[in-house]
Amino acid sequence: MAGVAEKARFYLERSVPQLREWEAKEIFTKEEIRNIVQRRSDFEHRALAPGVQPTDFTNYVAWEISLDALRVKRCERLKIRHVASQHATQARVLAIYERAVTKRPASKELWLDYLTYTERIRATKRWRRTMTRALRLMPRDAELWVLAGRRAAKNGDMGTARGYFMRGCRFCTVDGGLWVEYARCEMEWLAKMERNRKDSKKGGRVGPLAGEQVAEGDAIMFNVGDEDLDDEDEGAAILPEPEAKEPVFDDKTASTLERNPAMDGAIPMAIFNIARKQPFYNDATAELFFNLFAVFTKVSAQSVLIQHVLAAMQEDHQTAASTWSCYTRFPLVGINPYTADFPRGLREALSRLKVGLEATSESTLMKAKTTAWIEPILGLEDLDEGIRVVLEHTKAKLLA
Numbered sequence: 001m002a003g004v005a006e007k008a009r010f011y012l013e014r015s016v017p018q019l020r021e022w023e024a025k026e027i028f029t030k031e032e033i034r035n036i037v038q039r040r041s042d043f044e045h046r047a048l049a050p051g052v053q054p055t056d057f058t059n060y061v062a063w064e065i066s067l068d069a070l071r072v073k074r075c076e077r078l079k080i081r082h083v084a085s086q087h088a089t090q091a092r093v094l095a096i097y098e099r100a101v102t103k104r105p106a107s108k109e110l111w112l113d114y115l116t117y118t119e120r121i122r123a124t125k126r127w128r129r130t131m132t133r134a135l136r137l138m139p140r141d142a143e144l145w146v147l148a149g150r151r152a153a154k155n156g157d158m159g160t161a162r163g164y165f166m167r168g169c170r171f172c173t174v175d176g177g178l179w180v181e182y183a184r185c186e187m188e189w190l191a192k193m194e195r196n197r198k199d200s201k202k203g204g205r206v207g208p209l210a211g212e213q214v215a216e217g218d219a220i221m222f223n224v225g226d227e228d229l230d231d232e233d234e235g236a237a238i239l240p241e242p243e244a245k246e247p248v249f250d251d252k253t254a255s256t257l258e259r260n261p262a263m264d265g266a267i268p269m270a271i272f273n274i275a276r277k278q279p280f281y282n283d284a285t286a287e288l289f290f291n292l293f294a295v296f297t298k299v300s301a302q303s304v305l306i307q308h309v310l311a312a313m314q315e316d317h318q319t320a321a322s323t324w325s326c327y328t329r330f331p332l333v334g335i336n337p338y339t340a341d342f343p344r345g346l347r348e349a350l351s352r353l354k355v356g357l358e359a360t361s362e363s364t365l366m367k368a369k370t371t372a373w374i375e376p377i378l379g380l381e382d383l384d385e386g387i388r389v390v391l392e393h394t395k396a397k398l399l400a
Contacts, residue, residue, distance in 0.1 A: 265301030324356030
């Protein structure tokens with residue numbers, strides 16, 4: 001324990017200047033500072049003990065953050081505008097997380113907490129370095145690849161986002177979760193592109209093309225050593241340009257986009273086609289793709305995509321409940337329940353439901369899936385009474 005005590009003292013001594021400033025400016029009393037030192041000492045001894053658990057680090061971080069929140073409130077009450085150590089807590093928390101993931105590198109929760117904190121304080125380059133290390137340690141974790149890809153897409157760098165997703169798909173071949181999220185990201189990009197194109201036709205100014213904007217600070221470079229990244233500045237959020245210098249969708253660009261197969265849903269379709277060849281592919285995975293594409297009613301390529309998925313399901317899993325459920329819901333995809341088209345679509349859907357219940361080999365599951373999409377419609381306010389009566393009658397028959 002002598003070594004633990006010495007290390008704990010080393011880390012505690014680094015906070016002495018901060019504590020002296022708090023005492024000098026009367027932010028905390030001497031008794032409170034004594035209690036702060038005692039609590040930090042307890043946390044440090046736990047963090048340095050051989051059997052340290054991830055919760056010991058998360059509790060330490062939570063306490064430091066709450067202490068800093070109290071410091072901020074007291075500074076406001078005492079009208080203290082500047083404190084030399086006002087950013088010391090961020091540095092301290094980052095150091096605690098570094099020690100945490102070094103001691104417990106297999107704890108995914110610690111890595112996710114670390115990434116969440118760096119994102120909250122806008123430490124973009126620290127987030128990138130942390131994500132790089134996490135992916136190197138856990139390359140088969142789909143959630144980390146999704147997190148990296150979606151962040152890049154959010155910052156407008158669709159090319160880098162695709163790189164993350166495609167690299168992740170090479171590692172994550174156990175289930176289709178990552179593949180579905182990749183398709184979701186592409187559908188969101190298509191929706192954004194079509195919305196921007198419509199805005200440009202109205203004369204409005206739009207942001208850069210999602211596929212062209214590159215936020216260099218967010219690129220995860222696996223061939224760059226950590227020592228090369230340590231010299232970079234922290235805390236500056238890298239965001240897309242807020243406004244384009246000139247109209248993005250001029251005549252030439254619009255013509256190019258219209259000829260671009262990606263605008264016709266070629267990439268989401270390719271993702272599904274490749275996923276179809278993977279070991280994890282089954283009727284449930286195909287249904288996830290169908291449900292995903294059905295959500296994006298504003299994308300012009302939606303009907304082509306869901307028809308393609310449905311055709312594949314009918315070819316691969318003819319009697320599966322998922323196949324017949326998607327086939328039943330197809331006439332209602334993209335139709336508002338308050339429009340005149342809904343009764344016609346519902347009539348066709350109920351006709352298909354009758355056939356599906358007889359043809360499927362999983363009638364019980366088929367009934368459960370049908371009830372699952374009927375209930376949200378019944379929960380709508382001001383729904384036509386005739387439609388409500390029909391759906392309630394159908395639900396009662398399914399539950400009988």
